[in-house]
Amino acid sequence: xxxxxxxxxxxxxxxxxxxxxxxxxxxxxxxxxxxxxxxxxxxxxxxxxxxxxxxxxxxxxxxxxxxxxxxxxxxxxxxxxxxxxxxxxxxxxxxxxxxxxxxxxxxxxxxxxxxxxxxxxxxxxxxxxxxxxxxxxxxxxxxxxxxxxxxxxxxxxxxxxxxxxxxxxxxxxxxxxxxxxxxxxxxxxxxxxxxxxxx
Amino acid sequence: xxxxxxxxxxxxxxxxxxxxxxxxxxxxxxxxxxxxxxxxxxxxxxxxxxxxxxxxxxxxxxxxxxxxxxxxxxxxxxxxxxxxxxxxxxxxxxxxxxxxxxxxxxxxxxxxxxxxxxxxxxxxxxxxxxxxxxxxxxxxxxxxxxxxxxxxxxxxxxxxxxxxxxxxxxxxxxxxxxxxxxxxxxxxxxxxxxxxxxx
Numbered sequence: 001x002x003x004x005x006x007x008x009x010x011x012x013x014x015x016x017x018x019x020x021x022x023x024x025x026x027x028x029x030x031x032x033x034x035x036x037x038x039x040x041x042x043x044x045x046x047x048x049x050x051x052x053x054x055x056x057x058x059x060x061x062x063x064x065x066x067x068x069x070x071x072x073x074x075x076x077x078x079x080x081x082x083x084x085x086x087x088x089x090x091x092x093x094x095x096x097x098x099x100x101x102x103x104x105x106x107x108x109x110x111x112x113x114x115x116x117x118x119x120x121x122x123x124x125x126x127x128x129x130x131x132x133x134x135x136x137x138x139x140x141x142x143x144x145x146x147x148x149x150x151x152x153x154x155x156x157x158x159x160x161x162x163x164x165x166x167x168x169x170x171x172x173x174x175x176x177x178x179x180x181x182x183x184x185x186x187x188x189x190x191x192x193x194x195x196x197x198x199x
Numbered sequence: 200x201x202x203x204x205x206x207x208x209x210x211x212x213x214x215x216x217x218x219x220x221x222x223x224x225x226x227x228x229x230x231x232x233x234x235x236x237x238x239x240x241x242x243x244x245x246x247x248x249x250x251x252x253x254x255x256x257x258x259x260x261x262x263x264x265x266x267x268x269x270x271x272x273x274x275x276x277x278x279x280x281x282x283x284x285x286x287x288x289x290x291x292x293x294x295x296x297x298x299x300x301x302x303x304x305x306x307x308x309x310x311x312x313x314x315x316x317x318x319x320x321x322x323x324x325x326x327x328x329x330x331x332x333x334x335x336x337x338x339x340x341x342x343x344x345x346x347x348x349x350x351x352x353x354x355x356x357x358x359x360x361x362x363x364x365x366x367x368x369x370x371x372x373x374x375x376x377x378x379x380x381x382x383x384x385x386x387x388x389x390x391x392x393x394x395x396x397x398x
Contacts (some may be wrong), residue, residue, distance in 0.1 A: 024293070126397050155394055163385040164393050176385055181384035186362040186375055188319070194363050195354055198325050 002191060004095040005184055006087055006113050009177065010106040013147050014129050016167045020121060021100050025175035026180060031098040032090050037069065038079040053083060071105035072110065077127070084112055096181070103157050110160075117184050119177060120161035124168045126152065149179035164197035201390060204383055205230070205312050205381045207298040208376065209305040210320035211244040211350035215366045216353050219320060220299050222373035227380060231289050236268065239277040252282060269311065270304035283305065283311055296376040302356050309359075316383050318376060319360035356387070 006145055009024075011017045025031065034194050037053040048054055055063065060079050063069050072081030084103060090097050091113070101109060106118040122131035129151055133144050158164050167173040184190065202235035208223075210216045224230065224353070236252040238259050247253055254262065259278050262268050271280030281304060289296050300308060305317040328350055332343050357363050362379055366372040383389065 119385075122393065122397065155397055158393055159387060159391070161387055163382070164387050164390050165385050166393075177383035178383060179378040180385060182375060182378035183362070186318075186364050186379060188358060188360055188363050189364050192358070194321065194357055194365075198321065198354055 001094050002185070002193075003115070003132050004091040004093065004097060005181065005190075006091055006099065006116040006185070007107065007119065007177075007181060008099040008101045008106040008109050009119045009121055010101050010103045010161070011167075012103075012129075012151035014121070014133050014151055015121045015171070016132070017100065017121050019170050020167055020173045020177065021098070023170055024177045024181075025098060026119060026158065027174060027178045028096070028098065031096045031181075033087060034082050034099050036080050037063065037083045038078060038080045047129050053086075067112070070098065070108045071102055073102075084140055087113065098181075103154055107157075107160055113188070117163070117180065118161045119163045119180060120158045121173065122149075122155065122158065122164060122166050124166055142196075200293050201384070201392075202314070203292065203294040203296060203382065204389075205290055205296050205298065205308065205315040205317065206230075206376075206380060206383070207300045207305040207308050207315065208318045208320055209302045209360070210366075211302075211322070211328075211353035212346050213332050213350055214320045214322050215331070215369065215372075216299065216320050216371050219366055219372045219376065220297070222369055223376045223380075224297060226373060226377045227295070227297065229301050230295045230380075231295060233281050233286060233298050235279050236262065236282045237277060237279045252285075266311070269307045270301055272301075286312065286342055297380075302353055306359055308355075314389070316362070316379065317360045318362045318364055318379060319357045320372065321348075321354065321357065321365050322366055323361055 009017055009021055035049065035053060037055055037060065039055060039057045042054050046052065057079065060081065063083065064072060064081065067080040068084050070084055072079050081099065087097060089092050109116045118150065121130065130148055133147055165173050165176045208216055208220055234248065235253060236254055236259065238254060238256045241253050245251065256278065259280065259371065263271060267283050268280040269283055281300065281307065286296060295392050298308065308315045309317050322331065329347055332346055364375045365370050
C-alpha cells in the first residue's frame with residue numbers, strides 16, 4: 001500500500017496561510033489533521049487523542065527531548081506541540097496529512113520524514129505584504145515595521161522548501177497546493193510497487 | 200525568468216498516450232510542441248520549421264551523431280527525429296513544451312535536460328490492456344500476444360521515470376498530468392530567484 005503523504009505549509013507572517021489552508025482542506029476532505037499535544041488541562045468534553053493529546057510538562061519535555069515533538073509553542077504558560085508518532089502512524093496507514101507548521105516546524109518535519117513535502121507560501125511582493133498588514137491591523141507603525149523585517153528575513157528560508165507558492169489569490173494558491181498534492185502522489189518513488197500491481 | 204518546463208509522456212503500447220496527451224494539450228493551450236526533423240521532402244505548403252525541419256539523410260545522421268537528435272524512427276525509408284536544440288531554445292525562452300516520446304526518447308530527454316520531467320503512462324492492469332488491444336484491433340492472436348509481451352517488458356522501465364500515471368479514465372489521467380505540470384512549476388529549484396522577485 002502507498003504511504004500517506006505528509007504535506008506541510010509554512011510562510012512568513014502575513015502570507016495568508018490560514019485562509020489558503022482552509023481552502024485546501026475543503027478540496028481534500030480526506031486529508032487528516034495533526035492533533036497537537038498540550039500541557040494544559042482538558043476542558044469540558046475534550047477527549048484524549050481527539051482535540052489534543054494531554055501530557056504533563058514533564059512528559060511533554062521528555063517527548064521533546066526524545067524527538068517525538070516536531071516543534072512547540074508556549075501560550076499562557078502552557079506548551080502546544082506537534083507530535084511525530086501519530087504522523088508516522090497515519091502515513092504508514094496510507095492517510096495523507098496536511099500540516100500547518102512554522103518555518104522551523106517544516107524543516108524539522110523534513111528532517112524526521114524524508115518523504116514529507118514542504119511548501120512555502122509567499123505574499124505576491126513585500127509591498128503587497130505591507131498593504132495587507134496595514135489593511136487588517138490596528139498595530140502601531142513600529143509593530144508593522146517589525147513584522148515586515150521579520151517577514152523579509154523569513155523569506156530567505158524559501159530555499160529549504162520543496163515548493164514555493166505565491167499567494168496572489170486564495171483560489172489560485174489553493175489550486176497550486178492541491179496540484180502539488182495530486183502530483184506528489186504520482187511520483188514513482190511513492191509507487192515503487194506499481195509494476196507488481198499491473199499483474 | 201523561469202525556464203520553460205520540458206515534460207515528456209511515454210508509455211507501453213496500448214496505454215492510451217495519444218488520447219490522454221490530446222486532452223492535456225487542450226488543458227494547456229500555451230504549451231509548445233516539438234517540431235520533428237525529417238529526411239523526407241516537403242509536401243505542398245509545408246514550411247521549414249513549421250511542420251518539420253527538413254534535412255538530408257547525411258545532415259540528419261550528422262545531427263544524430265552530435266547528440267542533436269533525442270530519438271528517431273524510420274518510416275517508409277525516411278527518418279523522423281526529435282531535435283534537441285529547439286527544445287533548449289524554447290525552455291530558455293520560458294516556453295513549456297509537452298513531448299510525446301517513446302520510452303527511450305524520454306530517457307534521452309532526461310539525460311540531455313536534467314530538469315526535464317518524465318511521466319510514464321500505464322494501463323490500469325495487464326488484463327485491461329489486453330481488453331483494449333482486443334477491443335480496438337483486427338490483429339491476429341499472435342500479434343496481440345506479441346504486443347502484450349512487449350508491454351509487459353516496457354512496464355519494467357517505469358522506475359526510470361519521475362512520475363507514473365495510471366490511465367484509468369482519460370479525464371483522470373489528463374488531470375493528473377495537468378497537476379504535475381502545475382506542481383513542477385512551483386518547485387523551489389525552478390524558482391530560485393523568488394526571493395529577489397519579492398522586493
